[in-house]
Amino acid sequence: MASPSSPLAFRLQTWDGGQEDGGERDKGKPGLGDGPPPMESPFQGEDRDSSPQIKVNLNYRKRAGVSQPDPNRFDRDRLFSAVARGVPEDLAGLPEYLSRTSKYLTDSEYTEGSTGKTCLMKALLNLQDGANACILPLLQIDRDSGNPQPLVNAQCTDEYYRGHSALHIAIEKRSLQCVKLLVENGANVHARACGHFFQKKSQGTCFYFGELPLSLAACTKQWDVVTYLLENPHQPASLQAADSLGNTVLHALVTIADNSAENSALVIRMYDGLLLAGARLCPTVQLEDIPNLQGLTPLKLAAKEGKIKIFRHILQREFAGPCQSLSRKFTEWCYGPVRVSLYDLASVDSWEENSVLEIIAFHCRSPLSHSHPQHRHRMVVLEPLNRLLQAKWDLLIPKFFFNFLCYLTYMFIFTAVAYNQPALEKAFLPPEVTAGDPVLLLGHTLILLGGVYLLVGQLWYFWRRRLFIWISFMDSYFELLFLVQALLTVLSQVLCFLAVEWYLPLLVSSLVLGWLNLLYYTRGLQHTGIYSVMIQKVILRDLLRFLLVYLVFLFGFAVALVSLSREARAPRAPRAPNATEAAQPGAGQTDEEGSSSPYGGILDASLELFKFTIGMESHLCPGDGEWLLVVQEEEAAGWCEADRWHQARRQPRRALVLQGGGSELGLMGADAADCV
Secondary structure: OOOOOOOOOOOOEEEOOOOOOOOOOOOOOOOOOOOOOOOOOOOOOOOOOOOOOOEEEOOOOOOOOOOOOOOOOOOHHHHHHHHHHOOHHHHOOHHHHHHHHOOOOOOHHHOOOOOOOOHHHHHHOOOEOOEOOOHHHHHHHHHHOOOOOOHHHOEOOOOOOOOOEHHHHHHHOOOHHHHHHHHHOOOOOOOOOOOHHHOOOOOOOOOOOOOOHHHHHHHOOOHHHHHHHHHOOOOOOOOOOOOOOOOOHHHHHHHHOOOOHHHHHHHHHHHHHHHHHHHHHOOOOOHHHOOOOOOOOHHHHHHHHOOHHHHHHHHHOOOOHHHHHHOOEEEEEEEOOEEEEEEOOOOOOOOOOOOHHHHHHHOOOOOOOOOOOOHHHHHOOOOOHHHHHHHHHHHHHHHHHHHHHHHHHHHHHHHHHHHOOOOOOOOOOOOOOOOOHHHHHHHHHHHHHHHHHHHHHHHHHHHHOHHHHHHHHHHOHHHHHHHHHHHHHHHHHHHHHOOOOOHHHHHHHHHHHHHHHHHHHHHHOHHHHHHHHHHHHHHHHHHHHHHHHHHHHHHHHHHHHHHHHHHHHOOOOOOOOOOOOOOOOOOOOOOOOOOOOOOOOHHHHHHHHHHHHHOOOOOOOOOOHHHOOHHHHHHHHHHHHHOHHHHHHHHHHHOOOOOOOOOOOOOOOOOOOOOO
16 A cells, blocks of 8 residues: 555556465455454464456466476565564565566565555564564565555555554554664654544444554553654654544543543543643644544543543643643642632633533533443532532522522413313303403413423523433433423413313323422522432432333233133122122122123223222232332432532532523523533
8 A cells, every 4th residue: 555645656566376376265264253353363364365456477478388386486475474483584585586576565465365464564463572573674675676655654454454554553562663663764653543443433342542653652651652753853743633533642542531540640641741742842832722523622522521530630730830831720829728729711611612511511421320420420520610610600599599480480370370271161262351361361371482482492402412312311300301391381282272172181291390390499409409319319210210110010910900800701600599799899890790890991900000009999908018119219318318418519500501501591490501
């Protein structure tokens, strides 16, 4: 493959008629499945399959005859075997053979069919004590042959390892000696390994490091290699170089951080070292301000991916001396335990578009599990976000309670209208309007306008989080309830104006949800917010799963009861003259000849079983039935009590509307940034 700097040129390759060329294939080679083929394996031979090409046959003869094999011929097996063993003496005669046959070491005859691996890559994959004696002779032979596509810059061509070069392999093998040797011989330090194996994927085997050799050295914690790539006199690597996603080496470091203590310490040390190197090598460039193709700087990427360790370090990084300009935290003065610090809020505060606060609130990709709490909850209590959100909350308190009063007034109007709503048999809009009808019509109009306003606000909220809509449904509990309430309200009012009797159940459901959503405003109070969290956790973590299992059992037992009760419908002969003294008929019985079924259908049976579950049929239920869900509630209450202090501090932030983050919900207050 041609180097990135040299233009592609058409050239016919030669073929000297070896008896094994094109005749034998690896027919018995085991299948590789759906995964990538091994780059180097001691259990599989080299793949000989390659794409068909037109070549010049050097052994062509006009008269018939069998060509004798050339004992000095170098095929791929001989070449690969020599470089794998690291014996440069076995390469004797290779320059003369290449010159005589007009071949180059990058021809398809000397590359593996499945991956495009060259003999130089083969040598680097078989290092002994970090070196291979065949590497330098291969580079010299290729340079002396005048290869228009230098071997040192040859890259893999298959879909899995496309762009992978010898320099990548030397860095992965952690051999500074080989890295120096390759760079001195013209290796491209900006080659991109962009195959499927080197891309970010949620499933499958992959290793994303940023595609570039510098990023690979940084992600594998090789500071000596990083220093050499940046400062070598032949072709220094650029800290501003980006991969196909627009990620620089700083983005790549943020991506591989996994929040563990050991990994975070190594990533932070490498991150700071690159910043200091950038200040020394390119002082006019702000490396942390370079965005990727998604418009994310390293700080914003850390916030989006939930990498709390590196996120905290970037926010609170402080350098002393001549590199103080790289700091985001500046200690103004301190006295004893008191320390006053200034923070750089660039790209953090919500007055900027796509700010860190907005990313945490609407786009954070934090894990959802019981063993790992959502990292965005922990990010908002870090300085300076903690003080910044507290200052915003102090400004929002009057507006928040005003919204609460407006919503409470709206619910009182809703309740009064629903209570005084006449039946549909009486004309809702009679020709002769009485004194009370305009008030009722005004109430319905206000309810409809409030529902539309609430619906638009919630749709805008979920639209802003459309990229992570599933996470939004999981943690935006009140926002989802507000959305359902708005849909029911608008639909019920439309049906009511159309005089459709189905408006009533929708209206009642909307009214119940409206009063339930009043708990949303308790999150702004320290003493009541914790109980709102407890209710939310009980419903989302335990009650939904319990109800799912319960409904399965309920349906199964209901079907069984209905099926068994059908056997009792057939009349049976009385056992005694007083057989007419039958038991009192239960639900669904008709008491005809004493043989009717106790259940009219599956719905009736399900209703009776549900009554039995909640204790309404007390004569059929043991006295311990009311303790059915106490364990679920006690677990959630214990969790909330253990984390009471943190939850109390988070509740005002849950109700905080990010300034500059778009339109607020105002009256309903449900567009609050649920960022904690």
